[in-house]
Amino acid sequence: MTHSIRAIAAALGAEARGDLDMIVLRAAEPALAGRDDLALAMTPAYGAALQKGAARAAIVWPDADWQALGLQAAIIVPRARLAMARLTQLMDQTPAPTGISPQALVDPTAMVAADASIGAFCVVGAGAVIGAGTWIADQVSIAPGVVIGAGCRIYAGVRLQAGVRLGDRVILQPNVVIGGDGFSFVTAEPSNVEIARETLGDAALQAPTDPTWHRIHSLGGVVIGDDVEIGAGSTVDAGTIRATRVGQGTKVDNLVQIGHNVIVGAHCLLCAQAGVAGSTVIGDRVVVGGKAGIADNLKIGDDVVLGGGSVVLSHVPAGRVMMGYPATKMQLHIESYKALRRLPRLLRDIATRQ
Numbered sequence: 101m102t103h104s105i106r107a108i109a110a111a112l113g114a115e116a117r118g119d120l121d122m123i124v125l126r127a128a129e130p131a132l133a134g135r136d137d138l139a140l141a142m143t144p145a146y147g148a149a150l151q152k153g154a155a156r157a158a159i160v161w162p163d164a165d166w167q168a169l170g171l172q173a174a175i176i177v178p179r180a181r182l183a184m185a186r187l188t189q190l191m192d193q194t195p196a197p198t199g200i201s202p203q204a205l206v207d208p209t210a211m212v213a214a215d216a217s218i219g220a221f222c223v224v225g226a227g228a229v230i231g232a233g234t235w236i237a238d239q240v241s242i243a244p245g246v247v248i249g250a251g252c253r254i255y256a257g258v259r260l261q262a263g264v265r266l267g268d269r270v271i272l273q274p275n276v277v278i279g280g281d282g283f284s285f286v287t288a289e290p291s292n293v294e295i296a297r298e299t300l301g302d303a304a305l306q307a308p309t310d311p312t313w314h315r316i317h318s319l320g321g322v323v324i325g326d327d328v329e330i331g332a333g334s335t336v337d338a339g340t341i342r343a344t345r346v347g348q349g350t351k352v353d354n355l356v357q358i359g360h361n362v363i364v365g366a367h368c369l370l371c372a373q374a375g376v377a378g379s380t381v382i383g384d385r386v387v388v389g390g391k392a393g394i395a396d397n398l399k400i401g402d403d404v405v406l407g408g409g410s411v412v413l414s415h416v417p418a419g420r421v422m423m424g425y426p427a428t429k430m431q432l433h434i435e436s437y438k439a440l441r442r443l444p445r446l447l448r449d450i451a452t453r454q
Contacts, residue, residue, distance in 0.1 A: 101125075103190065105157055105173045108138065111190045112159075112183050117166065118173035122157055127191060130155065140187075141169075142180035159183060195235045195253065207244070219256070231268065243279070249326070263321020263338055267348065270324055273332040279322045282337040282344075282360025282378060285313035316340060318360055325349070325366065331356065337378075347384065365402070383418065 166174035225244030261279030320339025325348030389408035401418030
């Protein structure tokens with residue numbers, strides 16, 4: 101797909117200079133760009149790399165002397181990553197509609213929009229609803245009664261279990277599982293983990309008379325809001341009685357676990373390998389860093405930022421920035437870490453004075 105400099109600048113809402121009718125084929129890193137590529141030199145650090153490539157046009161930073169850089173056309177952007185978001189959206193090859201594959205198995209009672217696409221070896225259960233313009237790749241399973249909104253993109257290997265509802269424009273990357281049973285079990289008598297939690301580890305633990313774990317089934321399903329994206333291999337478990345919910349505009353990275361009964365607010369970011377335990381409520385615009393963990397039955401306020409690797413064991417008020425294990429305010433965590441680093445030196449000083 102080709103684009104003119106003029107059209108790209110309009111899509112980015114940016115100023116363009118030079119030969120605005122020049123046609124480019126693709127975006128490229130500055131040092132690797134060919135004559136028909138659009139080099140992405142959005143910060144001064146990439147200026148020197150332009151000299152190694154052959155690009156005639158580039159996206160550059162404000163105040164860049166684009167002509168001195170040997171360019172015939174330039175698009176000037178003040179915010180590089182926002183420009184990258186708009187450019188990649190423009191140049192992304194949206195899957196073309198293909199209709200329903202003859203290798204798909206679609207129950208006759210399912211309601212599939214006329215312009216929806218369903219790939220090979222998909223299974224669509226009874227009473228499922230698939231909205232207008234939704235594209236479903238190969239080998240996707242959709243349980244009976246699942247509702248999928250309009251304009252969704254469901255990639256290969258996704259599993260949508262009973263009780264799942266997707267809003268409009270939801271994107272599920274390969275091998276996402278939505279609506280699996282929550283990890284919820286109980287013993288006839290209080291288990292060792294219950295005793296340990298109740299007594300904070302003070303009570304002696306011993307083998308129970310009956311160690312059987314009785315499964316608590318998940319009946320509540322999952323509701324995913326509009327414009328949610330969920331990365332490859334991530335899972336959202338069904339609620340026990342009420343639905344697990346992910347709010348509109350939230351973006352979930354690869355390999356993230358969202359437990360049963362969790363409520364995630366709108367426009368949140370959950371980064372890779374984060375885990376949210378059951379029945380926790382996360383507010384709007386919360387950022388959960390990579391490998392961060394949130395314990396069960398907690399409330400995380402709006403606009404909280406959790407640093408990577410943090411483990412949250414208590415409620416977090418709105419607007420806090422948290423780090424560490426257990427997670428504390430960022431400034432307190434940094435001061436505690438500094439104090440810990442000083443401890444060996446302090447102990448040596450004390451020893452020499454004795």
